[in-house]
Amino acid sequence: xxxxxxxxxxxxxxxxxxxxxxxxxxxxxxxxxxxxxxxxxxxxxxxxxxxxxxxxxxxxxxxxxxxxxxxxxxxxxxxxxxxxxxxxxxxxxxxxxxxxxxxxxxxxxxxxxxxxxxxxxxxxxxxxxxxxxxxxxxxxxxxxxxxxxxxxxxxxxxxxxxxxxxxxxxxxxxxxxxxxxxxxxxxxxxxxxxxxxxxxxxxxxxxxxxxxxxxxxxxx
Amino acid sequence: xxxxxxxxxxxxxxxxxxxxxxxxxxxxxxxxxxxxxxxxxxxxxxxxxxxxxxxxxxxxxxxxxxxxxxxxxxxxxxxxxxxxxxxxxxxxxxxxxxxxxxxxxxxxxxxxxxxxxxxx
Numbered sequence: 001x002x003x004x005x006x007x008x009x010x011x012x013x014x015x016x017x018x019x020x021x022x023x024x025x026x027x028x029x030x031x032x033x034x035x036x037x038x039x040x041x042x043x044x045x046x047x048x049x050x051x052x053x054x055x056x057x058x059x060x061x062x063x064x065x066x067x068x069x070x071x072x073x074x075x076x077x078x079x080x081x082x083x084x085x086x087x088x089x090x091x092x093x094x095x096x097x098x099x100x101x102x103x104x105x106x107x108x109x110x111x112x113x114x115x116x117x118x119x120x121x122x123x124x125x126x127x128x129x130x131x132x133x134x135x136x137x138x139x140x141x142x143x144x145x146x147x148x149x150x151x152x153x154x155x156x157x158x159x160x161x162x163x164x165x166x167x168x169x170x171x172x173x174x175x176x177x178x179x180x181x182x183x184x185x186x187x188x189x190x191x192x193x194x195x196x197x198x199x200x201x202x203x204x205x206x207x208x209x210x211x212x213x214x215x216x217x218x219x220x
Numbered sequence: 221x222x223x224x225x226x227x228x229x230x231x232x233x234x235x236x237x238x239x240x241x242x243x244x245x246x247x248x249x250x251x252x253x254x255x256x257x258x259x260x261x262x263x264x265x266x267x268x269x270x271x272x273x274x275x276x277x278x279x280x281x282x283x284x285x286x287x288x289x290x291x292x293x294x295x296x297x298x299x300x301x302x303x304x305x306x307x308x309x310x311x312x313x314x315x316x317x318x319x320x321x322x323x324x325x326x327x328x329x330x331x332x333x334x335x336x337x338x339x340x
Contacts, residue, residue, distance in 0.1 A: 002336055008234075008328060009327070009329075012251070093222055124225075153305075
């Protein structure tokens, strides 16, 4: 018995990347914008979606990713928007094969934007392509201003950063200038927003960004 | 902790190749993993050893090559490396920055055991 070395040169995630490409292709054909919302547990991803869905002028659908429960999907459904809940049963991120299946059961003929709310986690979800047009980093002031540099991959890759809980600035010693200068240092292209999900302050600017992305997608 | 997902994907893509080529035992798996992919090598090895039981990969060694971050300015063409990715070119200030390496998740090659008469 001897050994031989054989070349492979293949992505570890080749199979999942195929699913992501399928999503991308189908959504281009349908002119649907796909956004992948990523942030820690409690960052305010679901609240941001609720406030967005209440006010926006485009038609939305939501794919909810959670380890367990349908609680987020129930909150979204009460906004009158089609929603599919994926329970990962311990999995710390969504993968494209699951998302493709979920998307195909949504009534996409009446949808302009699909929001994917990823499992609450700043690390792993950034590593998996879901066929989205943009990743959106959602981070709350209560998490502290050091998150961009501690989790650089997400902040480097995303198309927008939404800083939530701006009403808590005075209470949590959040260094706002440091946060935004670190974001800019990692990613000069990301749009930047500050919102308060309780009062709705700042939500309109974020909605306008989604509309801008949607019209870009329709023009391309 | 996405290492188990990576190992599952790795085996899913390699097991059919083993079957096709009738490789009964793989000795080493050579991977190239970019710094930006936030993979913990020890966790990856642990997951691999666990998942490989009962397959031709049982007992195989994972050889992980870390690929450092390299970036290039889309305007002035300057290249640089570093611990974290930058969003702005240090030379000309442009935000047209491209990450050219450090994001790899690649199976480079395998070392497989073969009968001497099969060696080619």
